[in-house]
Amino acid sequence: MKVNFFNLSPEEKVAYLHDLAELMGVLPDWEVLASVRPQVEPHFLPVAQRIASRLKAHPFTQEASDVTQALANIAHVYFSPPHLDAQYMERRASAGKAYLEAGFSMASLVGGIYGLWVDEWTRVFEELFSHDPPLLARLNRAMAKVALYNLALVAQQFTHESEVLAKEMEERLLNKFLKATGISRELYQQMAKTAEGE
Incomplete structure (x- = not known):
């Protein structure tokens, strides 16, 4: 389902969050992290x-803006009991938009943010909980599931914002073309319709 999370009503936002959480069965895992x-x-x-x-050390992501504080802040969310309200969705939607503006692609978002997030936290869990293998296994599973849940939300808005940005760029280029050639928008649209019919 394509959706702009910012356009949903508060009730729709909460329903979406809970439906996704139910699909993934993520809430008990979140409580384990908390x-x-x-x-x-x-x-x-x-x-x-x-x-x-x-x-910063990798060519895929070295040009992206610094995300240190954002990642430190999101740790508070991962290790607190889940509170899935409209504000939560708005924060995740804002993150999707912010990662795009910071220069991330979908690949570098998934691999560079969420992949590294899971990797670094599983290292911490190993350091802290290796004496308790069942807990360590539960924590690693929980981190993966909660990360995937949040990635699903962030990626949805990231995709929407990418499409909006692409349409805006297309419109700017079209306006430049029309201005440079002196062709009216109406004539251009007629030409485009004719070309589509061929």
């Missing part, structure tokens, strides 16, 4: 800094 917050909170900023450093 249960270890006291142990992992000191790692919020170091994890964000390591991810930002890895992004």
Whole structure:
């Protein structure tokens, strides 16, 4: 379903969040992450800094804006009980738009943000919880599922914003073309319709 999350009503936003959470069965996993917050909170900023450093060092993402503070902030969400209200969706939608504006592609968003996020947190879990293999396994699974849940939301808005940006660019280029050639928009549209009919 293609949708601009910003255009949904508060009730529609909440319904979408809960429907997706139900589909993925993610809420119990989120609670597992929340249960270890006291142990992992000191790692919020170091994890964000390591991810930002890895992004800056890679040619796919070195031109993107710094995301250290955004990643440190999102750690508070991952390691708190889920609160899926309209504001939550608006924050995830804003993140989708912000990642596009920061210079990320869909590939670098998935691999460079979410892939590194899961990688760095599983390293922290190994450091902190290797003495408890069942908990370690639950945490790794939970991080993957909660990350995929949030990626689904962010990617939806990222895709919408990308399409809007592409249409705006197309319109700017068309306006330049029409101005340079002196062709009216009406004539151009007629020419385009004729070309489509051939």
